[in-house]
Amino acid sequence: MDFTFIHAADIHLDSPLKGLSRYEGAPVGRLRSATREAFINLVDLAIDRQVNFVIIAGDLYDGDWKDYNTGLFFASEMARLEKHEIPVFMIKGNHDAASVITKEIKLPANVHVFDVKKCESRQLDDIRVAIHGQGFNTRAVLENLAKGYPPCVNGYYNIGVLHTSAGGREGHENYAPCSVEDMKGKGYDYWALGHIHKREFLSQKDPVILFPGNIQSRHSKETGIKGCSLIEVENGVTKEITHIPLDVLRWDVIEADLTDVTQYEDFLAQAEQEIERAFDLADGRMLAIRIILTGHTALHSELARNKEAVLNDLRSMAFSVGQGDIWIEKLKIKTSTPRILSEGEGANPLTGMLEWLDELSYEELLQEIRVEFQSLHNALPMDLKRGEEQVIPDSEDVLKDKLHSIKDVIKDGLLQERGQKA
Structure with a gap:
């Protein structure tokens, strides 16, 4: 059978985009509406291309809703797909786990949300497709869910839908860890993954294993084109995978x-x-x-x-x-500042301080800082403990940045002492 489907993940509808108030002149309204507009683009694409079905591999939401508008918006977009007879298959990720989302809205009949307690399978007999998936029951799922997925259904195009860190990725919690071998062992044709916001193929064939990335970036660490994957299948074989931009x-x-x-x-x-x-x-x-x-x-x-x-x-x-x-x-x-010191220069308190900074062990100094300032760290508000605004460094990289600034102040002092213009 020939058919097409869309694989999307990590929608994060109505992501709060915390901290925008700190940025004077920030286009707050456009930023806050971006995830919705990108999702509308996703639904438009499904309708325009007349796809056979849509897969959402987790993190549709961004945690609990402030009100029902987030859920109502999603339901209204699903109703648009229902009008065009396009089914949607989705799993819950860590941000919309059963234990995280406390509100509930009845969704249109075309939407199927997979079970969170065990892997569940759905078959589309008219196009001979079998879709297998299990969502997150709690925010932190640490067991290998892939092992509980059933073997492939013979004679069908098999798709596994899984929210996972796979072997682990920088910047993401190591949830539902599994290996490429775990997934290949099921005999599926396609693994529709979610959780990692950067588009990445773990395998390009036999089977295809893909993180499509999120559909709309939300901060400076999520750069580049964001969207979904459009998959074309001919005679039960994956023929074409196209990354379609959706971001606004x-x-x-x-x-x-x-x-x-x-x-x-x-x-x-x-x-x-x-x-x-x-x-x-x-x-x-x-x-x-x-x-x-x-x-x-x-x-x-x-x-x-x-x-x-x-x-x-x-x-x-x-x-x-x-x-x-x-x-x-x-x-x-x-x-x-430009390099101004040459070897063999006379002793100077400032040059001596620079030499000390160049020779110190960042690991040892970081440990000393943690011990010395632990009580102060505990008293600080959360936004001053982490990220770019943190007062007390929590890693060697942050410590290096702070010492880099100190070294520049010392160099400025040397330049002024010598009458040179910086």
Whole structure:
């Protein structure tokens, strides 16, 4: 049989997008509606392509709803698919586990939500498809669910729907861990995975095992094209898998190396070129950009002292380039002053401090900081304990960033001492 279906995951409808209030000028309304608009694009695609069915591999929601509007929106979109006789098969992921979502709305008859206590199978006999799936009963499922999936149904195109970290992925909890061999052992034709927000093939054939990624990025760590996979099957064999963009707002990170840049105007010209390039690649979508400045540059002190003014210059430029469709989310200045020290220079308290910083063990210093500031850490509010706003470093990378800033202050002092202009 020939048929087509859509594989999507990690919708995160009405994701709260915490912390937006900290960003002056943030397009809050457009950001908050982005997940809904991307989901509408998904439903439109299913109708336009007249697919045989849609699979949602977990994390439809983003945790408990503030009100019923989130569930009502989803139900209304499913009713649109029901009108076109398109069934939907979905599992619950860690964000919409049975123990997390406390509200419930009756869904249209075309929507089937797989059991959370055991693997369940559904067969579409007219096109000879068997779909197997099990959702999350609790937020943290640590056992290998794949082992409980049944063997393939002979003579059918078999699809396994699973929310999993597979072998583990950076930035994601290791939920429902399993191996590629576990999945291949079932004899299925396609594994529709969810949980990992970056598109990734674990196997491209015999069987296809795919994370499609989320359909709409929500922050600067989720860059690039976001969407779903459209799968075309001919004579029971996977023939074509196409990644279809659904996102309405795209995130990008621009890293600009300012090594040897000495004039502020040259920096702005370089930044403008990078912003224009990123906007062209967004293909008409709104673009949220984080800019990271790096390199040894004589502009370092000026940039560090006037960060707010620099950010406003960049935002003004972005408004001109994108006519309101570009938002500079954040500016991170990781530049350094030019190398000014040479071997054999006379002793100096500042140079001695630099040498100490270069030679120290980050691991040992981090441990000392944890011991010394434990009571203060316990008293801090949660938003100051983690992420980019954390006061006390919780990792070697964060510690390095903070010491990097200290070293720059010392270098500025040396430059002033020698009468050199930074």
